[in-house]
Amino acid sequence: MRQLVTKIPTKHRILIAATSVFLSVILLLPSEQASASKGSKNDSLEIGKRYSVNTQQNDDEGMLDQELAIAELPALPEEDVSLTWSVLQVQKGDVLSALFKKANVSQQVMLDVLALGSHVKTLTKLFPGDQLEFGLNANGEFQELRYSLNHLTTLRVSRDSEDNFVAEELKKEVELRSQFANAEIRSNFWSAGIEAGLTESQIMSLAGIFGWDIDFGLDIRAGDSFSVLYETQYVDGEFISNGNIVAAQFQNQGHLYQAVRHSDGNYYKPDGASMRQAFLRAPVSFQYVSSNFNPRRLHPVLKTVRAHNGVDYVAPVGTPIMAAGDGRVIASAYSNLNGNYVFVQHANNIVTKYLHLSKRLVAKGDKVRQSQAIGRLGSTGRVTGAHLHYEFVVDGVHRNPRTIKLPQATPLQGKEKDLFSAQAQQAIAQLQTNERVLLAKTAPNDALAAP
Helix, strand or coil: CHHHHHCCCCHHHHHHHHHHHHHHHHHHHHCCCHHHHCCCCCCCCCCEEEEECCCCCCCCCCECCEEEECCCCCCCHHHHEEEEEEEEECCCCCHHHHHHHHHCHHHHHHHHHHCHHHHHHHCCCCCCCCCCEEEECCCCCEEEEECCCCEEEEEEEEHHHHHHHEEEEEEEECEEEEEEEEEEEECCHHHHHHHHHHHHHHHHHHHHCCCCCCCCCCCCCCEEEEEEEEEEEEEEEEEEEEEEEEEEEEECCCCCEEECCCCCCEEECCCCEEEECCCCCCCCCCCCCCCCEEEECCCCCCEEEEEEEEECHHHHHHCEEEECEEEEEEEEEEEHHHHHHHHHEECEEEEEEEEEEEEEECCCEEEEEECCCEEEEEEECCCCEEEEEEEEECCCCEEEECCCCCCCCCCHHHHHHHHHHHHHHHHHHHHHHHHHHHHHHHHHHHHHCCC
């Protein structure tokens, strides 16, 4: 081997030796990545990411387990991408001080945060499953805390430019989508609403919208139908909840009622007339009604023909009874015939009467507002069972509260009416388009099902 080397010319041997030395020096130098990571406290952490930290103590090392997993959380504000985030989930028995300690944040910082007052009071009432997110800078100093209050709102505590703590609420952007529901009533309104996919709250809202025109305890018939266009709320593509009813129409005994929501939160007819009227058609939430308005009815106890100048509503004892309209209480007392009763005087010489209450919630002389609870349904007085007996008297004459024409609230006027009417026509058109599409989809199936 040595003989082979000695045969190489001297210049070539010098060149080979120099090249070997240069390559050796290059190979011995540390890489840029190794230099940057050397001495790093969290070698496995990726800057700007959020991580879920196992909060159990490591008995061997006396420190937090650093096995971390990326959590699916909202993106941080741009100025906070340099923070290292840990997410601590509240366990049963955890207290706030213990959580701050697990996050390597001092108790003094915790006291400074709590000193911010009512904005952070919720941090003292944590429940198992809640999560606290702590953001620390490269020096391990606390910079930010986040706590989700609900799907839409997050409490954020952070340091400002003067190194003081500031509390604020961060709101997520809500995406509104339209949803359509339609049903024909076969047995009762409630069941039809559930079958259409409406929630209990939406069913009650729908009854409230049309409650001035339709007595949902008496007027609903098999074959009636309704259609509803309502909002659904999404955040980051995930369904959160149902929103407001945008437009609705109700077919009741051959009559079509339509309502559209205005920007003031109230509902109006497409021509701008208010859905709200001076009186509710029924002073109790819709339930089974045992007796209709019948001046020649046979009294169930006396067994004689005696005028039954009102409407009976059967519902559970204790059901709230509402004032049908604004007015003043002119009687709140008890008698053997009426039991506990309340009479309310309204404008235009109208009196409404509420009989057989289990409890009276107002006294003579009190002012009441429409829908205010004035008593509880019961079975006091001369009755065969628990129910509300309701009477509507105009100028001393009993009138049928289901059919009497009632004055409406002030309608929209001028430019506001014109603008609303244009929007209402679009909403109703969309509602009816959805109805036609649904009818087209179901018609072939109905034809096949026919005998």
